[in-house]
Amino acid sequence: MIGRLRGTLLGTSGNVVTVECGGVGYEATVSSFTQVSLPAVGSEAILRVFTHALESKISLYGFGSDAERALFDLLITVKNVGPSSAMGILSGGANPQEIAQLIAGGDAGGLKKLPGVGKKTAELLVVELRDKCELLLATWGASATPVVASSRAGNKPQVVQDVASALTGLGFRSSEFDKVLSELSVTADSTVEALLRTALRSLQR
DSSP states (O other): OOOEEEEEEEEEETTEEEEEETTEEEEEEEOHHHHHHSOOTTSEEEEEEEEEEOSSOEEEEEESSHHHHHHHHHHTTSTTOOHHHHHHHHHHSSSHHHHHHHHHTTOHHHHTTSTTOOHHHHHHHHHHHHHHHHHHHHHHTTTTSOOOOOGGGTTSOHHHHHHHHHHHHTTOOHHHHHHHHHTOOOOTTOOHHHHHHHHHHHHTO
């Protein structure tokens, strides 16, 4: 499976871009969000890639950011939302964060305004992805990028500092979560997502 392309952008046709890597031109479908972020033709381009393999063909879907790819991976887990439909949804919003906010906020009405999203699909997106999108937004931070360390986190491991920043972004005060963070079991394999889930469970008791 192809997971990443790094090469020369040869051109675009509609929502399909061609990137030459090692003498081979790869065509990938991209969202309008990714398309406007691409460099000029002839420049180096980097795309995160989802490979969709069928018996009759192999399709590549490209993403200009980790945030967009993460949201795409969630979207295609929902019934009746395939890769093409997910790309249409991603193209319908200003950015991945805006779409994640609609889902996290339970805004089915706003979701129905996106390409290919009817009432049933909008409701499924909210029911199945609301909590997951809340987590995505927390880990992205306010600008849909990875969160930065909180100045109040002191000398705690970076991953714990990131959890503290995520909790702050969700509206919690340090006085509420400092004790919870101090009790987290942190290992070399710990991720922000896993620790954040643990902290939220403790805070909601």
